[in-house]
Amino acid sequence: MDFDLTDEQQAFRDTVRQWCQREVNREYVRECDREHRPPTELFKAIAEQGWLGINIPAAYGGLGAGATEAALLLQELGRVFLDLSFWVFRELCWGGFSIGAYGTEEQKQRFLPRVASGDWSVCFALTEPASGSDAASIKTTAKADGDDYVINGQKVFTSGFKISDYVLVATKTSQSENRHAGFSLFLVDTKSEGLTGTPLETLGHWPLGTALLYLDNVRVPRENLLGPLDEGWPLLGAGLTYERLSLSAARTGAAQAALADALEYAKTRQQFGRPIGKFQAVSHQLAEMQVMVELSELLVRQYTWKFENGRNTVRDAAILKLYTCEAYKSVSDMGLQVLGGYGYTMEYDLQRHFRESRLGVIGAGTSEIQRNIIAKSLGL
Numbered sequence: 001m002d003f004d005l006t007d008e009q010q011a012f013r014d015t016v017r018q019w020c021q022r023e024v025n026r027e028y029v030r031e032c033d034r035e036h037r038p039p040t041e042l043f044k045a046i047a048e049q050g051w052l053g054i055n056i057p058a059a060y061g062g063l064g065a066g067a068t069e070a071a072l073l074l075q076e077l078g079r080v081f082l083d084l085s086f087w088v089f090r091e092l093c094w095g096g097f098s099i100g101a102y103g104t105e106e107q108k109q110r111f112l113p114r115v116a117s118g119d120w121s122v123c124f125a126l127t128e129p130a131s132g133s134d135a136a137s138i139k140t141t142a143k144a145d146g147d148d149y150v151i152n153g154q155k156v157f158t159s160g161f162k163i164s165d166y167v168l169v170a171t172k173t174s175q176s177e178n179r180h181a182g183f184s185l186f187l188v189d190t191k192s193e194g195l196t197g198t199p200l201e202t203l204g205h206w207p208l209g210t211a212l213l214y215l216d217n218v219r220v221p222r223e224n225l226l227g228p229l230d231e232g233w234p235l236l237g238a239g240l241t242y243e244r245l246s247l248s249a250a251r252t253g254a255a256q257a258a259l260a261d262a263l264e265y266a267k268t269r270q271q272f273g274r275p276i277g278k279f280q281a282v283s284h285q286l287a288e289m290q291v292m293v294e295l296s297e298l299l300v301r302q303y304t305w306k307f308e309n310g311r312n313t314v315r316d317a318a319i320l321k322l323y324t325c326e327a328y329k330s331v332s333d334m335g336l337q338v339l340g341g342y343g344y345t346m347e348y349d350l351q352r353h354f355r356e357s358r359l360g361v362i363g364a365g366t367s368e369i370q371r372n373i374i375a376k377s378l379g380l
C-alpha cells in the first residue's frame with residue numbers, strides 16, 4: 001500500500017524492505033527465539049544504517065524524519081523479526097521521542113546521539129506488581145537527597161532490561177488528592193547500585209525478555225529527571241501514545257508475515273487431490289486475514305498522518321492499538337489453523353506469531369483498557 005506515501009517515503013520503505021530481505025535470515029530469527037538471544041548483530045547493523053535516529057533531529061545525530069518513516073521502519077522490521085522491531089521501537093519511543101520532546105538541552109546532547117548510534121539502549125518501567133492497568137496507583141517513590149534522588153520500589157514486566165543501558169522509571173515524588181499528580185520520570189543507569197533485574201519466564205518475547213526489577217535505594221543524579229518534577233503524567237501519556245503507534249506498526253508487519261506464510265502453505269499443501277486453498281473454508285479464512293492486514297495498515301497510516309499534523313488523540317491511538325493488535329492475534333490464530341498440525345509444530349513460524357500476538361492485546365494497555373478509552377470518548 002503506498003497511495004498516501006511520497007516518492008521519498010516509498011523509496012525509504014523499499015530500502016528497508018530490501019535490507020531486511022538481504023540481512024535477516026529466517027533461520028537466524030528462529031535461533032534467537034529458541035535460544036532467547038537478543039539480535040545484537042542486527043541491531044548494530046541497523047544503527048549503522050542510521051535508522052535508530054530516524055526520529056531524532058539531525059542536530060543530535062539523527063535523520064530528522066517523521067512518524068510515517070518511523071512506522072514504516074518498524075512495520076518492515078516487524079515483518080521479518082518482531083523482537084528486533086521491538087528493540088528499535090524502544091529506542092525510538094523512550095529514547096528519540098520522549099527525550100527529544102521532554103529532555104533538557106543537556107539531556108538531548110548527552111542521550112540522543114548515543115541512542116542514534118546504538119551505544120545506549122533505553123527501556124521503560126511503569127508497571128508494578130500491584131499496578132497494571134491502573135497505572136496511576138504505582139508505589140515506587142523517588143526522594144530528593146543532596147544532588148540525587150533516591151528510588152525505592154518494585155517494577156514488573158520491564159522488557160528489554162537485559163539489553164538496556166538506561167531504564168526510564170516512573171515514580172511518585174509527591175502524594176496528593178489528585179491521583180494523576182506527583183509523577184516523575186527518571187533515566188536510571190541499569191548498572192546502578194541497588195537495581196537488580198530478574199528475568200521472567202513468558203510465553204514469548206524471548207530474544208529481548210522481560211524482567212522483575214527491585215530498586216533498593218537507587219541513587220540517580222538530579223540531572224536524570226526527565227520532564228518536570230511531579231508533572232510527569234502527561235509525559236507518560238504522550239510516551240504511551242507513541243508506544244501504541246510503534247507497536248501497531250510493528251505488529252502490522254508481523255501480521256503480513258503470518259498471512260504470507262499461511263497463503264504460501266494454502267497454495268502448496270495438497271489434500272483430496274487439490275491445494276487446500278481451493279477449499280472455500282480455507283480460502284475465506286485467508287480472505288478475512290487479508291482484510292484485517294489491509295485495515296491495520298490503513299489505520300497506521302491514518303494515525304501517522306494525524307500525528308504529523310498535530311491532530312492525533314488518545315482515542316485515535318486506542319482505536320489503532322485495539323484493532324491492529326486484535327487483528328494480529330486473529331490472523332495468527334487463523335494462519336495456524338490453515339497449517340493444520342504443522343502450524344502447531346516448532347518447524348513453522350506460525351506458532352511464534354500465535355504466541356507473540358497474545359502480548360499485543362495485553363501490553364501497553366490491554367484491549368479492555370483501549371475499549372474503555374473509546375467508550376469514554378463516546379460519552380459513556
Ligand SMILES: Cc1cc2nc3c(=O)[nH]c(=O)nc-3n(C[C@H](O)[C@H](O)[C@H](O)COP(=O)(O)OP(=O)(O)OC[C@H]3O[C@@H](n4cnc5c(N)ncnc54)[C@H](O)[C@@H]3O)c2cc1C
Nearest residue numbers: 124125126127132133157158159210362363364365366368
Ligand atoms: C511480556 C510483557 C511485556 C511487557 N512490557 C512492559 C514494559 O516494558 N514496561 C512496562 O511498564 N510494562 C510492561 N508490560 C506490562 C503491561 O503493560 C501490563 O501487563 C498491562 O498493562 C496489564 O496490566 P496487568 O498485567 O497488571 O493486568 P491487570 O491490570 O491486573 O488486568 C487483568 C485483567 O483485568 C482487565 N481489567 C483491568 N482493569 C480493567 C478495567 N478498568 N476495565 C476492564 N477490564 C479491566 C484487564 O484488561 C485484564 O484482562 C508488559 C507485559 C507483558 C506481559
